[in-house]
Amino acid sequence: MRKIALVLLTAVSLAAQHEATDAKYTKTDIGIGNRLYIANCIYCHGPEGDQISGVDFTHGKFPRSRSDDDIVKIIRDGIPGTGMPAQKMEEPQIRTIVAYLRSLPASAGQALPAGADVARGKVLFQGKGQCTNCHRAQGAGSYFGPDLSDIGMLRRAVELDQSLSDPNAVIMPPNRMFRAVAADGAAIPGRILNQDTFTVQLIDSKERLLSFQRSALKEFSPINTSPMPSYKDRLSAAERADLVAYLLSLKGIQP
Ligand code: HEC
Ligand code: HEC
Known part of the structure; x- marks a missing residue:
């Protein structure tokens, strides 16, 4: 029964x-x-x-x-x-x-831990995390990776935490990196800034603007992995939470 x-x-x-x-x-x-x-x-x-x-x-x-x-x-x-x-x-x-x-x-329950702190996250972003080597936020930093100035309006805490721990999990199409191989065989990874039928402009990790004639390239193809390192072991869970709190606070450049 x-x-x-x-x-x-x-x-x-x-x-x-x-x-x-x-x-x-x-x-x-x-x-x-x-x-x-x-x-x-x-x-x-x-x-x-x-x-x-x-x-x-x-x-x-x-x-x-x-x-x-x-x-x-x-x-x-x-x-x-x-x-x-x-x-x-x-x-x-x-x-x-x-x-x-x-x-x-x-x-839904995986919100930020109670102690997460925006100010500490900002210090990590500019310092130990070396995020500004690749990203800009609020007018400062590198153009190599996506500008994160309004990332807080576009992503959830869980998604941001995933970006930090496992950057390859979800790559937004506009953020995808490409690999250009020149006639001499040199391979240059970068992000597309502009392109048309005949030319393509990339920005590389040293923030150089590079312009190529498509016909002069031996290869031009998307890279399916992120150049961003995983911060799963580089930062503690508490530090990642501070960073996520800071990222969530980024809602566009304030005048
Ligand atoms: C070596 C360069 C590099 C470093 C260092 C780096 N990133 Fe990234 N990051 C990228 C690139 C390139 C992308 C775009 C491809 C992707 O989504 O992985 C990206 C993507 C992201 C995204 C996802 C953006 C979106 O639109 O969803 C976030 C959030 C992010 N990074 C935050 C950070 C933070 C915070 C740090 C520092 C702790 C950091 N990154 C360090 C290169 C870097
Ligand atoms: C221009 C604004 C706008 C956009 C863009 C938009 N929505 Fe909506 N959506 C609304 C509004 C307003 C309602 C509520 C309508 C109502 O019930 O009065 C709504 C209602 C809904 C509902 C109904 C929920 C329910 O059961 O009552 C779903 C599902 C939904 N949207 C999904 C989506 C999805 C998925 C997208 C993107 C592919 C999307 N919407 C894009 C404005 C928008």
């Missing part, structure tokens, strides 16, 4: 879970969805998905939808008569966004 009750309970809770997620998503789906969300949705919904009143993706608040299919439909068609625009995307792309939205509650 008891056993049957247990089995029944499990079946019911599985069914409930099924209702909430409809499908199991892979880490790759979630990663792609994360990038699409940042590019297309963050402007209105915010990094935590709670910027529109009544809707809160991180806490599973979807007043107008129940199943994943409902959410797909809303993203594809928009909600007429409201500020929610239809998105010009194929269904597989939309599904990855749903995967990302469904993954948010699991990391």
Whole structure:
């Protein structure tokens, strides 16, 4: 009797879970969805998905939808008569966004530890962490890596912490590095600043602006790993939390 009750309970809770997620998503789906969300949705919904009143993706608040299919439909068609625009995307792309939205509650509790300190994070950013060797923030630092001056408006604490511990996990398409191999065989890694059909301009790690004729290059290809080192062992967890607190405080250059 008891056993049957247990089995029944499990079946019911599985069914409930099924209702909430409809499908199991892979880490790759979630990663792609994360990038699409940042590019297309963050402007209105915010990094935590709670910027529109009544809707809160991180806490599973979807007043107008129940199943994943409902959410797909809303993203594809928009909600007429409201500020929610239809998105010009194929269904597989939309599904990855749903995967990302469904993954948010699991990391909702991973906010910053209580002691994390913006001022200490800033000191680490400019000093021990050597972040300014590659990044700019608020007008100071290098142009080699992405400018982080408004990163606090674009990313969540968990995502920033992941960038520090595992820089290769998610690389935003505009941040991808490229490798240019000149006729003499010299390989130069850098970030694309400009490109057209015939030329491409890169900025290298020494902040040199380099311009190439595409036809003169032996190779020009994306690099799939980040030049950024992992700070998992270089900094303590408390130091990383201070850095994340500082990064979250970066919301555009203050006049
Ligand atoms: C221009 C602003 C804007 C953009 C861009 C935008 N949304 Fe929305 N979205 C809204 C507004 C406003 C609502 C609330 C509409 C209402 O219910 O009144 C909404 C509602 C939603 C809902 C409904 C939640 C529910 O069940 O009630 C989902 C899901 C959603 N948006 C997902 C997305 C996704 C994913 C993207 C990016 C691909 C996106 N939105 C881009 C403004 C926007
Ligand atoms: C050797 C150069 C280098 C150093 C040092 C470095 N970074 Fe990076 N970082 C990069 C590059 C290049 C990227 C873009 C590719 C990627 O996402 O990994 C990046 C990406 C990032 C991102 C993700 C940006 C986004 O748009 O999501 C964050 C956050 C970041 N770095 C923070 C830091 C902090 C904080 C430090 C210091 C503790 C640091 N980086 C040190 C080169 C560097």
